[in-house]
Amino acid sequence: MKSIVSAVAKRLATTAIVLFGVSILIFLIARIIPGDPARIALGPRATVEQVERMRETLHLNDSIFVQYGYFVGDFLRGDLGISLYTNRPVMTDIAQFLPATLELVLLAGFFMVSIGLPLGAIAARYRGGWADHTIRIITLLTVSAPAFVWAVILVLLFSYYTPLFPIAGRIHETISIAPVTRFMLIDTLIAGRLDGFLSALHHLILPAFALSLSGIGQAARLTRSNMVEVYTQPYIEMAQSYGFSERRIASKFAFKPSLIPSLTIIGLDFAALLGNAFLVENIFAWPGISRYGVGVILQKDLNAIVGTVMIISATFLIANIVVDLLVAVINPRIRYAEQSD
Amino acid sequence: MKRAATILLGNPLSCLGLILVGFVVLTALLADFIAPYPEHAGAVVDFLNANKPPSSDYWLGTDVVGRDQLSRIFFAYRISLILGVVVLTISVPIGVTVGLLAGYLSGWTEYLLMRITDVFLSIPPLVLALAIMGLLEPTLINGMIAVTAMWWPWYARLVYNITRAEKVEGYVLAAEVIGAGKVHIMFREILPNSLPAIITKMTLDFGFVILIASSLSFLGLGVQAPTPDLGSMVSDGTRYLPDSWWLTVFPGLAILIAVFGFNLIGDVLREVLEPDL
Numbered sequence: 001m002k003s004i005v006s007a008v009a010k011r012l013a014t015t016a017i018v019l020f021g022v023s024i025l026i027f028l029i030a031r032i033i034p035g036d037p038a039r040i041a042l043g044p045r046a047t048v049e050q051v052e053r054m055r056e057t058l059h060l061n062d063s064i065f066v067q068y069g070y071f072v073g074d075f076l077r078g079d080l081g082i083s084l085y086t087n088r089p090v091m092t093d094i095a096q097f098l099p100a101t102l103e104l105v106l107l108a109g110f111f112m113v114s115i116g117l118p119l120g121a122i123a124a125r126y127r128g129g130w131a132d133h134t135i136r137i138i139t140l141l142t143v144s145a146p147a148f149v150w151a152v153i154l155v156l157l158f159s160y161y162t163p164l165f166p167i168a169g170r171i172h173e174t175i176s177i178a179p180v181t182r183f184m185l186i187d188t189l190i191a192g193r194l195d196g197f198l199s200a201l202h203h204l205i206l207p208a209f210a211l212s213l214s215g216i217g218q219a220a221r222l223t224r225s226n227m228v229e230v231y232t233q234p235y236i237e238m239a240q241s242y243g244f245s246e247r248r249i250a251s252k253f254a255f256k257p258s259l260i261p262s263l264t265i266i267g268l269d270f271a272a273l274l275g276n277a278f279l280v281e282n283i284f285a286w287p288g289i290s291r292y293g294v295g296v297i298l299q300k301d302l303n304a305i306v307g308t309v310m311i312i313s314a315t316f317l318i319a320n321i322v323v324d325l326l327v328a329v330i331n332p333r334i335r336y337a338e339q340s341d
Numbered sequence: 342m343k344r345a346a347t348i349l350l351g352n353p354l355s356c357l358g359l360i361l362v363g364f365v366v367l368t369a370l371l372a373d374f375i376a377p378y379p380e381h382a383g384a385v386v387d388f389l390n391a392n393k394p395p396s397s398d399y400w401l402g403t404d405v406v407g408r409d410q411l412s413r414i415f416f417a418y419r420i421s422l423i424l425g426v427v428v429l430t431i432s433v434p435i436g437v438t439v440g441l442l443a444g445y446l447s448g449w450t451e452y453l454l455m456r457i458t459d460v461f462l463s464i465p466p467l468v469l470a471l472a473i474m475g476l477l478e479p480t481l482i483n484g485m486i487a488v489t490a491m492w493w494p495w496y497a498r499l500v501y502n503i504t505r506a507e508k509v510e511g512y513v514l515a516a517e518v519i520g521a522g523k524v525h526i527m528f529r530e531i532l533p534n535s536l537p538a539i540i541t542k543m544t545l546d547f548g549f550v551i552l553i554a555s556s557l558s559f560l561g562l563g564v565q566a567p568t569p570d571l572g573s574m575v576s577d578g579t580r581y582l583p584d585s586w587w588l589t590v591f592p593g594l595a596i597l598i599a600v601f602g603f604n605l606i607g608d609v610l611r612e613v614l615e616p617d618l
Contacts, residue, residue: 025464136608145593145596146552146572149593271462272465274468275465275467298562316465
């Protein structure tokens with residue numbers, strides 16, 4: 001266990017440093033913009049006294065270092081300030097909207113791995129053949145259009161022309177579920193509503209698939225190239241001369257070693273999924289962080305913009321730690337190192 | 342150069358890519374002459390012909406104020422290409438320099454530069470661009486700044502990895518032994534050897550810059566009306582689904598064609614220039 005623990009500890013330390021850097025970057029971006037944040041917050045009709053009082057509450061009269069200190073202190077206490085857009089604590093807003101986005105991103109991530117990896121493995125197994133070429137063209141196509149274009153095409157094909165999936169929303173409108181975790185799939189199960197669970201899943205599939213398409217392409221292309229490299233190793237030739245079937249060689253000797261580098265990069269692609277969720281939510285009227293995020297950006301709602309970016313980055317960094325853990329668990333080099341301890 | 346041309350013309354995929362990219366570049370350059378209704382690139386209103394499906398007069402239909410979609414797509418390509426050129430000419434040198442410095446100089450420089458790179462990479466690109474765009478004003482220039490800010494770290498990371506691998510190679514050691522300066526080694530020895538990887542990535546990225554820029558304007562934070570833009574065309578059209586499908590499908594396909602073209606070329610280049618990647 002020792003090596004995994006130390007790997008995780010090291011990773012957590014790096015993550016903390018990076019998150020600290022993110023906070024400085026976001027804070028700087030938010031402070032260098034032209035205009036007085038207090039004036040922007042109160043609008044053009046506020047009096048000078050009101051603006052001055054607001055500057056005092058926002059600590060804008062202190063030096064930039066003191067301001068940053070307040071910002072970090074508040075963040076660590078889970079206080080991201082009040083959103084000018086909704087007049088509620090930014091944390092409350094994010095807690096309300098983020099789960100819907102995460103649900104979408106997690107299912108998209110599942111599609112990405114469960115469809116992308118096998119596609120890449122098939123392409124590598126039949127490298128140079130027609131299956132390889134077909135998969136290459138398909139995966140190049142999927143990465144060549146933004147998620148909103150795929151969302152539009154999928155909605156036209158599978159919601160309007162052949163009504164297989166709902167057009168918008170998270171759950172059938174006649175079903176009301178009390179929010180507990182705000183993850184619809186979990187809340188419906190807590191409420192004991194199987195029909196609700198199925199309806200929520202039904203609503204989730206098309207947007208998640210639209211979101212995952214370019215990720216599927218990337219995962220497949222990555223798996224293919226990593227696996228083709230493994231195929232050049234002498235031990236594959238040895239396995240072939242031992243008379244193992246090509247299928248067994250592909251799944252046991254070529255796919256598994258290629259999984260480790262692929263998974264690490266797929267973890268990074270999670271950032272793209274979180275960002276692209278903004279595009280897909282828009283088409284499917286999905287009540288996630290996107291509408292809130294774009295809303296606060298258009299309103300120049302500083303607290304909310306900073307808070308949203310911080311939370312999304314933190315989510316991404318946590319997802320990467322989880323991926324690294326997975327890799328550490330499946331990587332025999334780390335696993336066996338710990339047995340010999 | 343000659344070798345690259347032979348490679349690209351010899352592969353059916355990259356040939357298709359060259360045709361698509363050639364189409365996009367030509368329509369963008371010649372938009373004023375070949376667009377059926379060049380004046381429709383601006384704020385023209387023609388309610389008699391508003392929201393018409395594709396016909397012989399308007400091959401790709403008209404938008405909700407009666408402008409020819411084909412003409413607007415040609416002019417939108419022009420904006421997309423300008424954006425791609427500007428973003429890459431600014432972000433690639435920055436990223437390459439950071440990568441070379443971090444990879445060659447090691448120690449504190451390496452640690453500091455790569456952590457800064459990590460910071461930028463740990464904010465989802467679209468979210469970073471959105472935040473910058475939102476805090477500045479949504480104009481073409483600011484759009485370029487936003488996309489550039491999210492683009493350089495990828496080059497920093499690419500060149501960093503190459504530099505770390507190259508600096509222990511014989512030719513670098515030889516240069517060090519005869520007393521070549523650090524700057525000379527980084528920019529005259531290591532950089533030329535990382536060029537194939539950089540150029541390949543730039544080809545692929547040209548498509549992705551177009552893609553990200555269209556995503557920003559899709560969210561209403563890119564190029565502003567009446568300047569034609571593929572992302573905002575799709576966004577405007579989504580309200581009229583499914584009846585006026587041409588409003589969203591054609592601009593969407595226009596993005597796909599451009600990005601796919603660059604990706605085909607980049608993919609073939611990568612296969613030939615860096616067989617080990």
